[in-house]
Amino acid sequence: MHELSIAQAILETAEATLRQHPGARLAKVGLRLGELAGVDRESLAFCFEVLVRDSAHAGAQLQIDWQPLTHECLACHREFPVRDWDRRCPGCGAGETRFRSGRELEVAYLELEEP
Amino acid sequence: MSQAVQDPVARKVLNENDRIAAILRSRFQQRGILCLNFISSPGAGKTTLLERTLAALPAGDRVAVLTGDIQTDHDARRLATYGFPVQQITTAGACHLDARMVEKALSAWNLDDLSLILIENVGNLVCPSSYDLGEDAKVVILSVTEGADKPLKYPGIFHRAELMILSKIDLLPYVPFSVEEARRNARKVRPEIEILELSCTTGEGLEGWSSWLAARRARRLKVP
Numbered sequence A: 001m002h003e004l005s006i007a008q009a010i011l012e013t014a015e016a017t018l019r020q021h022p023g024a025r026l027a028k029v030g031l032r033l034g035e036l037a038g039v040d041r042e043s044l045a046f047c048f049e050v051l052v053r054d055s056a057h058a059g060a061q062l063q064i065d066w067q068p069l070t071h072e073c074l075a076c077h078r079e080f081p082v083r084d085w086d087r088r089c090p091g092c093g094a095g096e097t098r099f100r101s102g103r104e105l106e107v108a109y110l111e112l113e114e115p
Numbered sequence B: 001m002s003q004a005v006q007d008p009v010a011r012k013v014l015n016e017n018d019r020i021a022a023i024l025r026s027r028f029q030q031r032g033i034l035c036l037n038f039i040s041s042p043g044a045g046k047t048t049l050l051e052r053t054l055a056a057l058p059a060g061d062r063v064a065v066l067t068g069d070i071q072t073d074h075d076a077r078r079l080a081t082y083g084f085p086v087q088q089i090t091t092a093g094a095c096h097l098d099a100r101m102v103e104k105a106l107s108a109w110n111l112d113d114l115s116l117i118l119i120e121n122v123g124n125l126v127c128p129s130s131y132d133l134g135e136d137a138k139v140v141i142l143s144v145t146e147g148a149d150k151p152l153k154y155p156g157i158f159h160r161a162e163l164m165i166l167s168k169i170d171l172l173p174y175v176p177f178s179v180e181e182a183r184r185n186a187r188k189v190r191p192e193i194e195i196l197e198l199s200c201t202t203g204e205g206l207e208g209w210s211s212w213l214a215a216r217r218a219r220r221l222k223v224p
Helices: A003-018 A041-053 B015-030 B046-056 B074-080 B099-106 B155-160 B169-174 B179-189 B206-222
Strands: A025-034 A061-067 A070-073 A079-081 A097-101 A105-114 B003-012 B034-040 B063-069 B086-090 B116-120 B137-143 B161-167 B194-197
Touching (some): A003 A025, A025 A041, B015 B099, B046 B074, B046 B116, B046 B206, B063 B074, B063 B099, B086 B099, B155 B161, B161 B179
Parallel strands (some): B034 B116, B063 B116, B161 B194
Antiparallel strands (some): A025 A105, A070 A079
16 A cells, blocks of 8 residues: 555655766666565556656666565574575574565666666 | 666665654664554554553653544544643555654654653554654554454564554454464564553453553663
């Protein structure tokens, strides 16, 4: 439900960079989105498309890089995606792990077309 | 000829919200204020729990409440009868509170007069979890008339909450809700989550909640 405001914030982030490249056009936004970010991927893609459609950014693409919940094993330091909330290390079987990532909501890169 | 350039930016989308939340957090820390952000589905009993909480606090306690809703000031009117400062934040459509709304509402008060700020978020288990309000802890409320699998369906908020309150436990004889399953599911998502069970109707479990709150306030005051 808040995906529209998230899409707006993504565009504002892109526009801040665009201002440093006069005349450039926004071609693509690369977004890192964690599975625990609380943002629906399809809804966000739809909102982004609606926002850019009749704007100066018409045609701009949103590339979503989905980040699974990832933990790090405290024993062997292996990083692994957590599936079905099973946090045991698949390498050494240790149970002590710590949260590493999975809540990302960040613009990773922008592709601009310069004249 | 157009030329494609890739610009790595690595910027958080909610950068501006996080910036304001960090300012709020440092204001709270400087003054030893404990700030809690209550999140649940609509109807899980956030306002009722806050009513019971305020009723149990001594007159003159330095507590204030912010309550968020999409429309109406019904909750603020309910909560204002307990004699503590209360403000309604009406989001006019937004499904969550953000740090800017909280900062604006707090500007009406002198923070030096407060030691506890209770924020009742908009009823929603998804969107509020993305927005840091500068709070010390998120408290998620799950009522027993909902499904015990809610922690697995909405892991974002249970992964961030320090405390889960199971509310309306007086209704357990009438609904097919497994407390054990709800506890297990919450701990799957966040093994260290604290869990309290209570009923605002019968008062069962409210003492445990008061103790939790008092302990958190005492801990807050000790941290410089």
